[in-house]
Amino acid sequence: MFRSQYADVPPIELPIHEAVLGRAAAFGDAPALIDGTDGTTLSYEQLDRFHRRVAAGLAEAGVRQGDVLALHSPNTVAFPTAFYAATRAGAAVTPVHPLATAEEFAKQLADSSARWIVTVSPLLPVARRAAELAGGVREIFVCDSAPGHRSLIDMLGSTAPEPSVALDPVTDVAALPYSSGTTGLPKGVMLTHRQMATNLAQLTTSVVPSGPGDRILAVLPFFHIYGLTALMNAPLRLGATVVVLPRFDLETFLAAIQNHHITGLYVAPPIVLALAKHPRVADYDLSSLQYVISAAAPLDARLAAACAQRLGLPPLGQAYGMTELSPGTHVVPLDAMREAPPGTVGRLIPSTEMRIVSLDDPGRDLGPGESGEILIRGPQVMKGYLGRPDATAAMIDPDGWLHTGDVGHVDDGGWLFVVDRVKELIKYKGFQVAPAELEALLLTHPGIADAAVVGVHDETGAEIPHAYVVPQPGATAPTEGEVMMYVAERVAPYKRVRGVTFVESVPRAASGKILRRELRDRKDQRGPQRDPEGPQHDQQDQNDQQDRQDQQDQNDRRDRP
Incomplete structure (x- = not known):
């Protein structure tokens, strides 16, 4: 202890x-x-x-x-x-x-x-x-x-x-x-x-x-x-x-x-x-x-x-x-x-x-x-x-x-190092993204038979949600963009799927539990991933740029008479 x-x-x-x-x-x-934008100030007494x-x-x-x-x-x-x-x-x-x-x-x-x-x-x-x-x-x-x-x-x-x-x-x-x-x-x-x-x-x-x-x-x-x-x-x-x-x-x-x-x-x-x-x-x-x-x-x-x-x-x-x-x-x-x-x-x-x-x-x-x-x-x-x-x-x-x-370890000086997670949550920009929530949403798409969502790392080392999707047999298979748009229209911006890979099946244990580590390892073997939503901008993380634009667009829409 x-x-x-x-x-x-x-x-x-x-x-x-x-x-x-x-x-x-x-x-x-x-x-x-x-207020950092207009200077409005409240004192402690106020x-x-x-x-x-x-x-x-x-x-x-x-x-x-x-x-x-x-x-x-x-x-x-x-x-x-x-x-x-x-x-x-x-x-x-x-x-x-x-x-x-x-x-x-x-x-x-x-x-x-x-x-x-x-x-x-x-x-x-x-x-x-x-x-x-x-x-x-x-x-x-x-x-x-x-x-x-x-x-x-x-x-x-x-x-x-x-x-x-x-x-x-x-x-x-x-x-x-x-x-x-x-x-x-x-x-x-x-x-x-x-x-x-x-x-x-x-x-x-x-x-x-x-x-x-x-x-x-x-x-x-x-x-x-x-x-x-x-x-x-x-x-x-x-x-x-x-x-x-x-x-x-x-x-x-x-x-x-x-x-x-x-x-x-x-x-x-x-x-x-x-x-x-x-x-x-x-x-x-x-x-x-x-x-x-x-x-x-x-x-x-x-x-x-x-x-x-x-x-x-x-x-x-x-x-x-x-x-x-x-x-x-x-x-x-x-x-x-x-x-x-x-x-x-x-x-x-x-x-x-x-x-x-x-x-x-x-x-x-x-x-x-x-x-x-x-x-x-x-x-x-x-x-x-x-x-x-x-x-x-x-x-x-x-x-x-x-x-x-x-998962972590402590050195002899009492300093903690966090090295991995046994939990399945994805931490995108500090916000928690539950794979189960996105998977349940993906399964409502008529062209998707099965899906799994895992956290993979982009070029900056940040964790992003990536979907593995099994197309529905006999149905028109959605494109990568259509899958991402389907999710984006139904969740807050930080929960959006940032990439899609189409697979024949989702790997599962005998209990039915998704083998997420196998999917993460598969993605890591391909090297760093790029968010497919647009070009880099002045070396900033493009996901941040997109989230800010989403937020600004939403604010602009709400501010219109």
């Missing part, structure tokens, strides 16, 4: 809004949130006052303790206000990907039993359709303004009393993000107030300290647990300033670093790639940066070194975790970035234990240098999957160890 070298931190038994904003009054007029008034407005509208509220929005300065207002009113927040289709959104609404939605006006058509499909939604609020919908802005003038809710931080759920765990379709991850608040203390105690004067750029989405914790809750808890961007656009991102004197970046590998290689980086003054930490997906050590060298920074740090862990368990501490070995995802954070167990004999623990499945135990381990006790039991054993499905 491996234990953290840091002293344990006591569990934080506070509602998440109190754990984060409990010292907001002390920070007063210091800027808490800045954030504290506004979220209390919106909580009163939500309670007046009928939101009660135990309700679930779906927060459906890109990053804005209003997102934290909505989140903390909902939890103060007693609701659990289920964050929704702003690019989710109405059908995907509806599934999350139905599974979580959400009765309320907070969205933004450009996303209203999707939210309305999702509410119609799911049923049970009592009202849709907007952060900005839209005819026929109550606005959070209007709630700032509410004279209703601030709700007084007797939350139990130990058992009451604060956030309900959706994750596929190690396999299968998305499941609601129940994260209690204590689990989330304690993970903040674990991450910021001697590991990734921050405070007044620090400026963090929030370009990764708040709806993802990484953004929610590292870019919203953690810096706001300590009095730092969060500069908010709604999406990643390289020039806007670089301009925000320069103009707002950003000191810390929490990013995913595609952004590291852009910082390391894109020629436009040289056009901006990024000298305010003090550190960069990458997480959500594996980061190639050579790419990390190239980025650090170009920016004139200490070696980039990495972090490790998963939604079911609130999410953090490992990080390279800021004061140890120069000593950390290349490629490590960090050391255990306080109050966290880890085992590396044999893949062949799961009851046998392994020592330093031996690779096996990573197991985690600590106060940040989720309460469980909503309504899925069997899935919870498969993930967390009777002794409280969460089986991550990741």
Whole structure:
């Protein structure tokens, strides 16, 4: 068993809004949130006052303790206000990907039993359709303004009393993000107030300290647990300033670093790639940066070194975790970035234990240098999957160890290296893509008899979803483009199939389980894969380019009268 070298931190038994904003009054007029595009600024005093008034407005509208509220929005300065207002009113927040289709959104609404939605006006058509499909939604609020919908802005003038809710931080759920765990379709991850608040203390105690004067750029989405914790809750808890961007656009991102004197970046590998290689980086003054930490997906050590060298920074740090862990368990501490070995995802954070167990004999623990499945135990381990006790039991054993499905080893210095996955999930740009979901969708195509989806690596080393398709005998076989378009029209952009191979049969075990490793090995033998959607553009990952274009196109369509 491996234990953290840091002293344990006591569990934080506070509602998440109190754990984060409990010292907001002390920070007063210091800027808490800045819109990185138009400069709109909220001070700590305003954030504290506004979220209390919106909580009163939500309670007046009928939101009660135990309700679930779906927060459906890109990053804005209003997102934290909505989140903390909902939890103060007693609701659990289920964050929704702003690019989710109405059908995907509806599934999350139905599974979580959400009765309320907070969205933004450009996303209203999707939210309305999702509410119609799911049923049970009592009202849709907007952060900005839209005819026929109550606005959070209007709630700032509410004279209703601030709700007084007797939350139990130990058992009451604060956030309900959706994750596929190690396999299968998305499941609601129940994260209690204590689990989330304690993970903040674990991450910021001697590991990734921050405070007044620090400026963090929030370009990764708040709806993802990484953004929610590292870019919203953690810096706001300590009095730092969060500069908010709604999406990643390289020039806007670089301009925000320069103009707002950003000191810390929490990013995913595609952004590291852009910082390391894109020629436009040289056009901006990024000298305010003090550190960069990458997480959500594996980061190639050579790419990390190239980025650090170009920016004139200490070696980039990495972090490790998963939604079911609130999410953090490992990080390279800021004061140890120069000593950390290349490629490590960090050391255990306080109050966290880890085992590396044999893949062949799961009851046998392994020592330093031996690779096996990573197991985690600590106060940040989720309460469980909503309504899925069997899935919870498969993930967390009777002794409280969460089986991550990741394969790794620890060196003699306690540094963890993640080397592979036993789980079937594909991590595309930090987002989880469940092969089972795409396979079920592919099988609805009349020209497809069987299908399997696996993660393969493109030219940059990033993992992309690739489909193996068996044409339906006697039917007109679809083309590669038609298969990709069929999927693209029915799922969020990050779930799109990026390549298709037609095969005579899908390899399966006697049990019927798809032999995904055989398919991955088959693809790897052919060398690096290119995303077939278009040419490279200024050395940027073309998948990022396509996703940004998809998002912009969707926003443009919604913004049209």
